[in-house]
Amino acid sequence: MNAHSPTPRTEAVLFDLDGTLVQTRIASWTVFSTINDRFELGVDGPEQYFDLFRGNVYESIAKLCRDEAQAAEVKEAFLALLRAEYSPPLVPGVGDVVRRLAGHCTLAVMSSNAMQVMRRVLTDNDLAFCFAHVFGGDVIPDKRAAVRTFLADSANTFGRRCSADYDEIGLRQAPDLASTVLVTDTAGDVRDAIEVGIRAVGVAWGMHSAEELVAAGAEFVALWPQELTAHLLGDAATLPPGGACAVPPAGGGAGARPDSGPDAGCGCGCDRGPDGGLDPAAAGRVRRDRRRIAAGAREPGLPDTSVPPARPGPQDELLEAVRRVMRR
Ligand SMILES: O=C(O)COP(=O)(O)O
Numbered sequence: 278m279n280a281h282s283p284t285p286r287t288e289a290v291l292f293d294l295d296g297t298l299v300q301t302r303i304a305s306w307t308v309f310s311t312i313n314d315r316f317e318l319g320v321d322g323p324e325q326y327f328d329l330f331r332g333n334v335y336e337s338i339a340k341l342c343r344d345e346a347q348a349a350e351v352k353e354a355f356l357a358l359l360r361a362e363y364s365p366p367l368v369p370g371v372g373d374v375v376r377r378l379a380g381h382c383t384l385a386v387m388s389s390n391a392m393q394v395m396r397r398v399l400t401d402n403d404l405a406f407c408f409a410h411v412f413g414g415d416v417i418p419d420k421r422a423a424v425r426t427f428l429a430d431s432a433n434t435f436g437r438r439c440s441a442d443y444d445e446i447g448l449r450q451a452p453d454l455a456s457t458v459l460v461t462d463t464a465g466d467v468r469d470a471i472e473v474g475i476r477a478v479g480v481a482w483g484m485h486s487a488e489e490l491v492a493a494g495a496e497f498v499a500l501w502p503q504e505l506t507a508h509l510l511g512d513a514a515t516l517p518p519g520g521a522c523a524v525p526p527a528g529g530g531a532g533a534r535p536d537s538g539p540d541a542g543c544g545c546g547c548d549r550g551p552d553g554g555l556d557p558a559a560a561g562r563v564r565r566d567r568r569r570i571a572a573g574a575r576e577p578g579l580p581d582t583s584v585p586p587a588r589p590g591p592q593d594e595l596l597e598a599v600r601r602v603m604r605r
Contacts, residue, residue, distance in 0.1 A: 284496075285476075287509045289433065289452035290378055291424065292408075294388035295365070296462035296483025298375070299398055302327075304365035312355045316347065327484040330463040334389050335418050356415055360393045367402045368482060370502035376439055377506050379407040381513060383436035383452060387423045387459070389414035409437045420459075420469045428457065428475075460505060467493035478508065 295301040306323040313320045318341045320326050329337035338355070339348035378384060384407055386395055392413035399405040410430075412423035427433060434451050435443045450456065459470035462483020470477035471494040479490030479498035487498040499505050506514050 284508065284511060285455045286450075287382055287458055288450055288456035289383045289385070289427070289458070290509060291385045291387050291427065291457065291459045291475075292375075293459070293461035293463070293466050294386055294390055294395060294398065297460055297480050298368060298371050298386070298404075299365040300368055301365055301483065304363060308358050308363050309355065311358060312351060315354065316342070316351050318342070318351070327463075330465050330484050332465050333419060333469075334465070335414070356391045360391050363390070363394055364397060364401070367398075368502060372402055372404060374502045374505050375404050375407050377514075378509065379436060379439050381510055383410075383433055383449075384408045385410035385412065385427055387412045387417075387420050389418065389420075391415045404439075406437055406441050407439045409433075409435065409443065420466060421473050424457075424459065424470065424473045424475060428452065428454070428473075458509060460499075462490075464489050464493040467495050470494075478505065480505070 292298055295305055302323060306326050309320070309326050312318070313326075318338070320329070320341070331337070335348075335352055338351055339345070342348040342351055375384065386399070386408055388395055388411075390413060392411065392415055395411050395413055396405070399408065399411070410427060410433075412420075412426070417423040417426065432443075434449050435445070436449075437443055454474040455476070457475040458478050459466060459475060460478045460480065461467060461470075462480050462485060464485050467477040467479060467490055477490075477493075477495045479485075479487060479495035480502075481487045481490075481498055481500050487500075490498050497508050499508065
């Protein structure tokens with residue numbers, strides 16, 4: 278994409294985990310160095326380890342091994358240690374960026390790391406329900422295959438708005454090659470994205486340099502997480518979202534903000550008006566629409582739990598006040 282062509286609209290953002298959402302330069306090397314020593318793989322330090330991500334990391338590790346049997350053993354041991362010990366901190370600012378993007382796009386995570394690690398990292402940071410899909414290296418080790426699986430999913434229009442349920446309204450365009458972006462810190466991932474035909478955006482805080490990410494084909498490299506919002510949403514970054522984004526997260530549990538409750542705003546922070554203030558009227562409208570749709574779709578014969586009780590009128594409030602006084 279040249280400097281003069283407008284950035285196409287973004288419908289789906291696929292995030293890499295290590296080095297993109299979480300800080301990994303120390304945490305991942307610490308785990309790998311144990312494996313490196315145990316199997317005598319000959320990787321001398323973190324920079325040499327990061328080199329393994331210039332291609333698919335498991336293929337790179339296999340080249341260091343005696344044979345296929347040892348490569349399988351090393352992969353299993355590495356994933357087991359990641360599952361047991363790897364708990365890296367989130368990149369500062371990334372949580373807000375993810376919540377903001379969740380109001381506009383379908384989000385996924387694609388990682389060479391284990392599913393169990395992705396679950397731990399995303400739930401510990403209250404981000405699990407901002408993502409509609411996760412692809413782990415122990416399920417789909419090839420990110421090109423993961424991207425193709427995502428694009429082929431007929432339900433990939435339905436995102437998740439930082440609450441457990443999926444967006445049932447799904448009024449957006451289906452993601453295609455031009456509107457799907459992989460956000461990553463490694464040249465190997467950028468090349469995978471370009472090979473499949475989607476867009477790639479780099480981040481400067483991970484394993485590979487901004488220059489290398491651009492050379493691999495990244496259309497842009499973010500120096501700070503907040504630049505991702507500006508680049509991916511453009512003018513829409515300041516607009517309140519449509520769809521079901523204004524549904525607040527369920528109180529408590531993963532995905533809920535500390536201040537969440539019936540009157541709290543959307544967990545993705547996307548119910549902010551253009552001035553940055555909460556827009557409860559719009560949030561309430563979307564919630565009501567959503568309940569109506571859910572109520573219409575419920576199975577006949579089941580109690581309607583989706584429709585909230587009617588608001589008490591002034592007489593009910595008076596009665597309730599009298600009851601409270603009598604109880605004292
Ligand atoms: O960017 C990379 O390739 C490494 O990160 P991942 O383990 O999340 O895939």
